[in-house]
Amino acid sequence: MRALAEAGTGTGGTAPARAPERRGGRGYAFDNDGDHAAEQHECLAAAYDPVTTRRLARTGVGAGWRCLEVGAGGGSVGVWLARRVAPEGRAVVTDIKPARIPREPAMAVRRHDIVRDALPERAFDLIHARLVLMHLPEREDVLARLFRALRPGGWLQLDELDATRAPGLLMPDAAAGRLFDTFQRAKLRALEASGADPAWGARAPAAMRRAGFAEVDPQPHVTAWRAGSPGARLQAHHTRHLRDALIGAGMTEAELRQLRRLFSCPDFCACSPVFYTVQGRRP
């Protein structure tokens, strides 16, 4: 087990590389170092950063705060935090595969497995994780670790999806609607097969309360996915990034091509899954 550098220290380097673990033959459904990762990070940042940072700002995060960003992916939220807390504060920005996280003066980037690697206790004023715990079968244990890593009064913000329902609203024709539904079901199967809980976003507030958090405050966010929107681009991205899992779940290459056309069709509109930002504080 390797320790995460304490908040307020660190040079911005990363610990030595090592392979991420897959637990029980399952593991993170995407990957963070393949050809598709940059596109995924760009889509996630475009779709969710405005909601995430608006909510984070309401904690009052500012100069001097010690923050932890867990499973940072492309690091856009970590960069936002580092700029908020500079110059005296520090954002420790972690991922099991941190190679794509950019560097900022008030930022320490760490390779860190939030399930297994050591975390300092009572160290952070604010911890944020977006679309990470839903992928981890050990999510409730992780929540307990995040609780202990906060100083009393410190904030946790979890941003998570309930991906179980994202109905098509407008389709060019009935066949496109059926294809979209098939895609949604196949994606849920692929996520579940990897150990993810696609409905975790709706369960996270109660889990946070069980873990001891006070002032638990979930905010649901829903938007329309139209052609060219970040959400529609993210769906097209999933047809590429999750290609093998979707084929394994019964879809064909031809269907995946049709879906890519559908997501750029002006007649397409779907309701996004509910994206929950859930805040709570360590008493």
Ligand SMILES: C[S@@+](CC[C@H](N)C(=O)[O-])C[C@H]1O[C@@H](n2cnc3c(N)ncnc32)[C@H](O)[C@@H]1O
């Ligand atoms: C869906 S991406 C979300 C990335 C980023 N939080 C965002 O919303 O843009 C999930 C991220 O969690 C990371 N991850 C997966 N398992 C992890 C673990 N056990 N510990 C730390 N990070 C992990 C992945 O490498 C990936 O970058």
